[in-house]
Amino acid sequence: MESKQPLLKVNNLKTYFFTDDGVVKAVDGVNFEVYPGETLGIVGESGCGKSVTSLSILRLLDEKGKIVDGEIIFEGKDLVKLDENKMREIRGNDIAMIFQEPMVALNPVYTVGDQIMEAIILHQKVHKDEARKIAIDMLRKVGIPEPEKRVDEYPHELSGGMRQRAMIAMALSCHPKLLIADEPTTALDVTIQAQILELMKQLQKDLDMAIIMITHDLGVIAEISDRVAVMYAGKMVEYTDVKRLFKNPKHPYTWALLNAIPRLDIEQERLFSIPGVVPDALHFPSGCKFHTRCEFATEKCRNEEPGLIEIEDGHFVACWNIEKLEAAKDRVEVGENK
């Protein structure tokens, strides 16, 4: 996979929000690549900058948010420098996006069909009747029953799962090369979540597109991702393929996140949780941003920020204390075996 040219390459992306209270460094130097046809997961707690990263790629930030540095190279073009008209040709056409809340992400006063057809007419330059056929086909493809009828219904007439399917139909109607999915299953019931993820995997194969899956749910990551970027407080702390991440996490934050997943195979009196809270975005700590909640933190962590270093082929970690974590892992293993 490494030999292929990446479809999207994000270099040192910095997106800051200039608020009345000060500058929020929501994304502060993020690097990753997405290869054609693969799924990159971006995982982290709320406020870690994962959604801002995705909105930066499509340049859909609100007026306070600005990309202050870095490049977003998509098929050889730097999206940061592209003018608004060229950017609009990419949005919805080459790169599409689906959002967390299908309840509020669809316009309540227009029919589902109308909202799907809009993008088709815009990008594929087809007539209304043709667009309608494509829209019905798309609705069928995402598993909506009676698409000929549903196409004329309003969002409030569909259930949450159906709405997210309609959102997916809308996003995929122009066969994008990259789909950015921002917590697409968070607002849905667990059974529906599984169906939607299954659908996305299926469509990814059919349409040969890449996906950036943004989520706080490691279960979703395990289900769908090829590679994973873990974000904390605007920075990437670990970046590797999904197998290595789950088997052998190298960053204390990743390790803590994995430990926080309830396990059925061992007896747990209390669920593990990471102590403390995500730091306030206006006052991020100095040094490593995670040091306030990290059990291995040293003086060095408080003063110097670790860079993202490739510790083995394709496994990047930003931590000063990788050895300490390894030692701790052994301790826990021993503890479990007692």
Added chain:
Amino acid sequence: MIAYIIRRLLLLPLILFGVTILIFGMLELLGPEKLVSAYIRGPEAEKVAGATQKIIEKYGLDKPLPVKYERWLGNVLKGDLGWSLVGKQPVLSAILSRFPYTLELALWAIIPVVFVGIWLGIISAVHHNKFLDHFLRVFAIIGWSFPDFVFGLFMILIFYTQLGWFPPGYLSFDMERVVTSSQFVNYTKMVTIDSILNLRFDVFLDALRHLIAPVITLAYLWWAYILRITRSSMLEVLRKEYIRTARAKGLSEDVVINKHARRNALIPVATVSGQMIIALLAGTVIIESVFNRPGLGRFVAMAATQLDYMSIIGGALFYSILLVLGNLIVDVSYALIDPRIRLQ
């Protein structure tokens, strides 16, 4: 949609029934003696003076309530609202002869207010916190914080007393003679429309000259209100996720604002526009007084000061019907804007 309108229309008689009960109740509070005037016709009034008791007996004013209600409602349905002391004519014709003046002023004010108000409100929201937004907001704040009579007096001071452009009143003396002459056909009793239909453009221009100052006064005050509501509603809608979805599709900002955002933002604007239209149709006493224009508001105000009960109650009934119809129009326009309402 049609089912919604039919359902809404079926409710109408019920609401109107409630209205008549309330108004009949008001009448009853007056007591039979005062009601006598309701059943005396014009010149008859002098002849029967002092014969109150006879009339009470003749018209059954001491009968039980349901009987009286039935008789009263029967009269109302025939268009008999009693005799207006102030108008010296039946109440219904007194109201209907004054309503066109009010309607004319209202129509001239409503159209610029609604369209310009919404348009500027959207511009203001789109340019949020930029110069244009601040400018429009200051202009609007002045509009809604000015009492209308003060603003109206300023208009007269500047445009009549100082400049002599826009005189108060309804028509100049010469033109009034034209309008009342036998060659001039009064189709609608609204002089700006009738003058065009009669091809008398001199009359039209004169009527317009008299309309400009009161229309600007009314329009400015209401325009500021519509602008404010549109702006805040639009700002709220622009933060919604479906707006981001629309942008993520690659739609131009023009389509995002004028298709996706505007229709959602218009829902509260429809409410306010409905209130405004009803208020303007009811006739604004102050504007009509300041600019010395005949109209419904002035008539009802005069009736109130002279204790002309039947005119007051006739006016109340007329206003109630306007209100009910106005609300019906607002409800239908809601349903046109928002499909969720159609299904309720």
